[in-house]
Amino acid sequence: MLSTKSFPVIEATLPIIAERISSITPNFYNRLFAAHPELLDGIFSRSNQKNGTQQQALAGSIAVFATYLVKHPGVTPETMLARVAHKHTSLGVVEEQYPIVYKHLFDAIAEDLGDALTPEIAEAWTEVYWLMAHALIKIEKGLYAQQANAEIYTPWKLVERTETGVDSVSFSFEPADDTPATVAKPGQFVSVRMPMADGVRQVRQYTLSSDIEQANRRTITVKLDVNGEFSPVIHNDLKLGDVLELSNPYGDLVIDEEGAPLVIATAGIGCTPSAAALQTLAARGSNRKVTVLHADQEVGAWPLREQMLDSIAKLPQATLGTWFERGELPEELNAKAGYMNLTDALAEDAEVYLCGPLPFMHAARSQALEAGIPAERIHYEVFGTDVWLAA
Numbered sequence: 001m002l003s004t005k006s007f008p009v010i011e012a013t014l015p016i017i018a019e020r021i022s023s024i025t026p027n028f029y030n031r032l033f034a035a036h037p038e039l040l041d042g043i044f045s046r047s048n049q050k051n052g053t054q055q056q057a058l059a060g061s062i063a064v065f066a067t068y069l070v071k072h073p074g075v076t077p078e079t080m081l082a083r084v085a086h087k088h089t090s091l092g093v094v095e096e097q098y099p100i101v102y103k104h105l106f107d108a109i110a111e112d113l114g115d116a117l118t119p120e121i122a123e124a125w126t127e128v129y130w131l132m133a134h135a136l137i138k139i140e141k142g143l144y145a146q147q148a149n150a151e152i153y154t155p156w157k158l159v160e161r162t163e164t165g166v167d168s169v170s171f172s173f174e175p176a177d178d179t180p181a182t183v184a185k186p187g188q189f190v191s192v193r194m195p196m197a198d199g200v201r202q203v204r205q206y207t208l209s210s211d212i213e214q215a216n217r218r219t220i221t222v223k224l225d226v227n228g229e230f231s232p233v234i235h236n237d238l239k240l241g242d243v244l245e246l247s248n249p250y251g252d253l254v255i256d257e258e259g260a261p262l263v264i265a266t267a268g269i270g271c272t273p274s275a276a277a278l279q280t281l282a283a284r285g286s287n288r289k290v291t292v293l294h295a296d297q298e299v300g301a302w303p304l305r306e307q308m309l310d311s312i313a314k315l316p317q318a319t320l321g322t323w324f325e326r327g328e329l330p331e332e333l334n335a336k337a338g339y340m341n342l343t344d345a346l347a348e349d350a351e352v353y354l355c356g357p358l359p360f361m362h363a364a365r366s367q368a369l370e371a372g373i374p375a376e377r378i379h380y381e382v383f384g385t386d387v388w389l390a391a
């Protein structure tokens with residue numbers, strides 16, 4: 001809870017800070033990386049740094065947090081904090097780094113606001129920062145403690161690679177040392193860390209797409225982005241037997257084998273969490289009612305199609321609907337032409353999971369809301385930085 005002294009100050013200055021975020025953020029990162037260049041080697045993604053909107057997630061989330069403190073005193077934005085904490089822990093963020101981020105963020109704010117930043121305003125926003133930081137640090141400590149080991153990264157060897165869909169490849173890894181591995185949950189992801197051609201290490205998060213409950217095997221499915229930095233390296237340079245670094249599994253968007261009727265709607269490579277969940281549900285003999293919806297450019301482009309169809313066949317209460325932009329529309333896939341429409345699939349008590357590109361999720365989320373599904377029962381997983389968080 002905000003102190004009574006800071007409350008009116010934050011309320012009054014929120015609009016100014018929210019408006020200035022886009023100019024504060026680049027300055028913050030410039031300062032941070034000038035003072036700590038090591039943060040660009042294996043922690044922060046330099047592709048995200050080039051992308052203006054994604055850069056704003058960190059500072060933007062503080063404004064969202066402040067809005068919560070003012071508008072819903074006593075309530076914390078749990079979903080946002082959990083999402084950030086899981087991302088942080090998969091990257092190895094620790095308590096000792098919070099004062100560093102604080103310093104450079106607040107120096108950037110001071111420079112941007114100039115004389116408008118009175119000591120009173122600086123103090124109130126410092127309070128917001130540390131309220132949020134302590135909430136994150138607490139969740140992050142808990143997440144680290146749940147793991148089977150105290151490492152951030154351990155070495156894993158590539159043992160299998162399988163082409164799937166168009167331009168997507170599944171990579172399976174086994175441990176390359178004796179560190180005990182955590183058993184993952186369906187829907188979780190790992191950070192993958194690899195050196196790029198210039199020797200600088202980069203990290204990306206990938207959802208585990210298969211073999212979820214085998215602690216000694218991690219499988220991810222990666223779509224090639226020819227203009228990206230990371231996926232071309234993993235697609236083209238990684239050979240069987242090569243070793244790279246994987247984090248422990250993180251992510252709180254986990255699907256259970258029991259509960260309300262489930263609607264999982266995905267597009268393109270967004271089907272990875274769905275594939276993992278269906279496989280795990282099938283292996284556990286789940287009787288949960290599941291509606292699987294998938295949209296893709298064409299049937300052949302659908303990654304992990306065989307795995308998903310195999311799991312659906314094993315689930316007694318699973319049904320499938322698909323949408324393809326072009327090509328054949330197989331009856332056995334209950335296929336329709338064009339873009340997905342969720343509306344018919346939504347029972348009133350449905351629990352909805354969405355994963356795919358942002359425009360797809362905007363459309364799908366609107367359809368679910370219009371069909372009367374309350375927002376708290378619509379879960380979503382964004383690739384990369386969650387720009388919805390800061391919206």
Ligand code: HEM
Pocket residue numbers: 039043044045046048049057058059061062083084087088091093094097098099101129132133136384385386387389
């Ligand atoms: C990512 C917030 C402190 C390192 C993020 C994201 C948010 C965020 C919202 C984006 C999450 C997503 O991907 O959806 C915050 C807040 C902080 C804080 C509010 C302080 C109160 C820190 C600290 C570090 C750190 C101390 C360590 C140096 C990172 C990194 C990413 C990240 C490396 C991923 C960004 C990328 O790959 O480009 N943080 N963070 N954060 N944060 Fe933090």
